[in-house]
Amino acid sequence: MSSSFQAPRGTYDILPATAATVLAVREALAAPLRRAGYGYIETPVFEDVKLFSRGVGESTDIVSKEMFTLTRRSDEDLALRPEGTASVLRATLEANLHRIGNLPVKLWYSGSQYRYEKPQKGRYRQFWQVGAEAIGAEDPALDAELVILAHDAYRSLGLRDFRILLNSLGDKTCRPVYRAALQEFLGGLDLDEETVRRAAINPLRVLDDKRPEVAKQLVGAPRLRDYLCEDCKAYHERVRELLTAAGVGFEDDDKLVRGLDYYTRTTFEFVHDGLGAQSAVGGGGRYDGLSEMIGGPALPSVGWALGVDRTVLALEAEGIELPGPAGTDVFAVPLGDEARRVLFGAVTELRREGLSADIVYGPKGLKAAMKAADRSGARYAVVAGERDLAENLVQLKDLTSGDQTPVALDALVTTLKEKLK
Template sequence: MSSSFPTPKGVSEYVPPRADLFYAIRAAFAEQARLAGYGYLELAVFEDTNLFRRGVGESTDVVSKEMYTFEDRGGRSLTLRPEFTAGVLRSVLANGLHKQGALPVKVWTTGPAFRAERPQQGRYRQFYQLDLEAIGSDDPRVDAETIAIASRWYRSLGLTQIRLMLNSLGCRECRPAYRALLQEFLRGLDLDEPTRERIEINPLRVLDDKRPEVREQVAKAPLMADHLCDACQAHHDRVRELLADLGIEWEDSPTLVRGLDYYTRTTYEFEHPLLGAQSAIGGGGRYDGLSEDIGGPALPGIGFGLGLDRTILALEAEGTGFAAAPRCEVFGVALGEPAERRLFTMIDELRGAGVAADMAYGGKKLKGAMKDADRSGARYALILGERDIAAGSVQLKDLAGGDQTAVPLTELTATLKERLSR
């Protein structure tokens, strides 16, 4: 009988064995971040609503349509985080990390984020991201570093069809003139009233509109790439040179603006063609004015958010063969109560030696316990009876080939580690 409480609609929930893959790819990212000098940051799941209004932008769909906002018992307006960057920057400032050492502050975090969207494959109301941020430097090498970390992680998972889309959104010096030019163009189009209102608030958001009828009309809109100031053009050229030096391929995407207001200069997105309409599996960019927007000092920054849900979908679509470490390598089967007691300590000793081990519970007979061994996915079964205890040995059975041999208890751990390493 199933529970009368189903999984909440729009939640990307993971259970074994798929959850093992979720954990493994997250652990693989943690190692890439560590190798590049990024420290782990554990964030609050909810923030003051104004953090997102001021940081992400009132004109974005995220803020205007998709946030889960509520009042707490003190009447304060709080919001479940719809993205990570604003919260990471808030935490860096609140904890004074930008004052404690050399810049940039390099941190990463992970967890769920929340948006009130129409659920579909790859788009959820509760979804999971890996977030990495470098705060306090405008060096183009930092831009290229963040892209390289994400690219190396995707490659480590075996993904081969990732496409990197790259653009520059200029800065607060050159964007105003482009904004006026874009507004003049957009005002002449046949657009609905909400879109026309968006032209006056943030016209770049219109370029991000996914509706075919809008995309067709804006196809000939002026592009930021053609109106960069000398400093932004030099920055963009340098980022591309650095990516070429690293052997990272990209495609220039002059219409790429992404969905958040804080982006400046370098903006990028990772796409996977096998995911259809939800092909974007991660992306990021520079946000050099965000710190000032939320009341902090001038601190340039760049970072990204990579979707764990869509990365898993991409792995499954490509069939890469990337797999989590086995939850069980050795499964113990005891014949009789004395053997159960001895086997219990043996399993614990194996775990202490780094071997993933489990055993049958509930006093099962040999047949039932061996079925459990097969279901566990273990490579070997340990079969222990009173005669084995008296002989100081245990039966080691290869569950794939069926071979079974007696192994002295004093040699068991070494024997298993040697066989499992093959």
């Protein structure tokens, strides 16, 4: 009989059958970061609502429509985190990491984020990301480093059918000029009331609108690249040069603004064409003013977040199967209470010696126990009954060949370690 409860809409369970792939993806996305000197950080899954409204932006769908706010038992207004950057920066400032070590502070995280969205394949209300943030330095090499690390992570998984989109959003010098030109252009379009409101707050967000009736009107919109100041042009060109020198291909995308208000200058997105509408598997960019937005000092920074869920779907789209985890090495089959006591001790010792070992549980006969051993995928079964133990022996059965040999109980661990080298 199944439970009368189900996972909440827009969420799913990670079960053992798929967990190996999910864990392998998380490890592959994180491994290049550790090699590049990024330290692990973990923040609470809920924060003050104002942290996200100030940093992510009031005009974004994330803040205006998608945040999960919590029922409070105090005067605090809390929300489940919809993204990781604001939380990581908050933790950095609170712990003064930017003052007690070298800059940039290089951090990575892995965890779940939460957004109240219309559920569909590739878009969930709880989703997992691996993210990286380099806080406190303005250097095009840092932007390029993060793009390269993500690129190399995807390549290490065997993915080939992804593209990197690249753009520059300018800075506080040149973006206001572009903003004014874009608002003037948008003012002449036939837009719905909600889009007009968004255009008044942050017109760049309109460029991110995927609705056909809006997208077709954006043809001929002013291009930000034509408004970049000389410093931003030089900065962006340096990022492009470094990526090219590293053998990382990219496509320039004038309309790439990402979904968050805090981005400045470099912005990028990884897309996989095998995923349909939800083609983005990760992305990020530079956010030089976010620290000041949440009450901190000026700390130019850059980061990204890569979707674990979307990456798993990308692997499926390319037909890539990752190697599964190592199976059970040894499965113990005790026949009788004394044998169970002895073999339980042997299994414990095998595990402490680094071997994967399991034992049959519950009242099973020999036939059922051997079926359990076969299902475990173990290479060897250790079988013992009263007669074997009286002679200080166990029976070691090779479950591949079917060969069975007696082994002295006190030599069991050494014998198995030798056979399983």
